[in-house]
Amino acid sequence: MQPRSLVLQLDLSAAFDTLDKATLLHRLDHTFGVLGTTYNWIEFYLDWGSHFVRVGDRTSAPVLCEFDVPQDSVFGPLLFTINTPPTFNVIAQFKTVNRAQYADDTQLYTALNTDDAVRVINDCFQSVHYWLDANGLCLDPDKTEAIVIGTGIRLRSEEKICAVKVADTSVPNTTTVKSLNVTVDSTSFDQHVNNVCKAAHYHVRALRHIRRCVSVDDAKVVATALVSSRLDYCNSVLSGTSQSNLNKLQRVQNAVARTVMTTSKCEYITIHQSSLSRTSLAACCCTHSL
Numbered sequence: 232m233q234p235r236s237l238v239l240q241l242d243l244s245a246a247f248d249t250l251d252k253a254t255l256l257h258r259l260d261h262t263f264g265v266l267g268t269t270y271n272w273i274e275f276y277l278d279w280g281s282h283f284v285r286v287g288d289r290t291s292a293p294v295l296c297e298f299d300v301p302q303d304s305v306f307g308p309l310l311f312t313i314n315t316p317p318t319f320n321v322i323a324q325f326k327t328v329n330r331a332q333y334a335d336d337t338q339l340y341t342a343l344n345t346d347d348a349v350r351v352i353n354d355c356f357q358s359v360h361y362w363l364d365a366n367g368l369c370l371d372p373d374k375t376e377a378i379v380i381g382t383g384i385r386l387r388s389e390e391k392i393c394a395v396k397v398a399d400t401s402v403p404n405t406t407t408v409k410s411l412n413v414t415v416d417s418t419s420f421d422q423h424v425n426n427v428c429k430a431a432h433y434h435v436r437a438l439r440h441i442r443r444c445v446s447v448d449d450a451k452v453v454a455t456a457l458v459s460s461r462l463d464y465c466n467s468v469l470s471g472t473s474q475s476n477l478n479k480l481q482r483v484q485n486a487v488a489r490t491v492m493t494t495s496k497c498e499y500i501t502i503h504q505s506s507l508s509r510t511s512l513a514a515c516c517c518t519h520s521l
Contacts, residue, residue, distance in 0.1 A: 235381035237352060238340040238415070240408045242374035243363070246335035247302035247311060251367050252277050255300070255314045262316060276306065298367075308334035321362050325355040336411055343379070356402075376408045380417055413465050420469055424476040431458045431483045439490050450491045458487045 256274060259265040265273070277300065281293035301307045311334045322330050322339065328351060331338045339359070341352045360370045407416045414423040434457040442450060462480060469476065489496065 235343045235379050236340055237343055237349065238338055238378050238380060238408065239352065239356060239402065240376040240378070240410060241337040241339070241359070242371045242376075243335045243337075244369040244371045244374075246368060247307060248299045249367055249369060250300050250311060250314055251298055252300070253297065254366065255310060258314055258316070263313065273310075277310075311335055315368075317366075318359060318362060321358050322355055324358070325351055328352050328355045331410075333411060338410060372402060375402050376405050377402045378405055378408050378415065378417060380415070382418065411465070413468060419476075420472055421476060424469070424472070424479055427461055427464075428479050428483050431461050432486065434458050434461075435483070435486050435490055438487075442490055442493060447491065454487050454491050458483070 282296050283293045284291040300310045328341045341348050363370045407422055416422045
């Protein structure tokens, strides 16, 4: 029987706004060997601009902005990741602790198959916290979450673990955590599927209100952007999910196909799904193949 796993979802306060540009450029040079034109281009992209505050007709003195990288750009998460490779070495000291990281979203996880598993991940958590503090990044223990994942039988039968602590703050165990907009619960992805279906049905209803005002091709584009994209996003995590979840996703696909093709609920949708399979809406209207 597979052991339970403890997952810590770390939360950084204003992560992109506190990133030291000088440190980032130093890592580009000394850690990754980025030099010449590429280095100059990134330095220019970061731009050592100044900020000021204006209230009415009064303006404060400009202050050089030595921190932050653009968060809402494609390049922002990459720059943040470039700045934090030393955390890999910190975590690697704890052999039983694994990590998953994308930009400022970091998870620490370990199998609860030994008596000291919680102590080890707690020590790892503390070490990461110290490194972040020393490098100008602030870990927020109050928003950091912990979750124990396993089968329903194991979660009910085995003793609950004590809370992990960092900076004298307890990180309580929770039933769900959200990572990169994927909701993870203790035993399945039921909550994630429910959230996806709820958002998808909302947009299907909105599309239904305007469907007669737009062409079939335009309806396909809207449905692909607002519905199909949600069904496709991180759908690999649903491999092996329950038939109940697959049925919920199938109902969304049927609903969007009927809306795009303006068919009634009494009509068979299979033929319309086949006709759409050669369009950009294929992933949305074909049977879910998880």
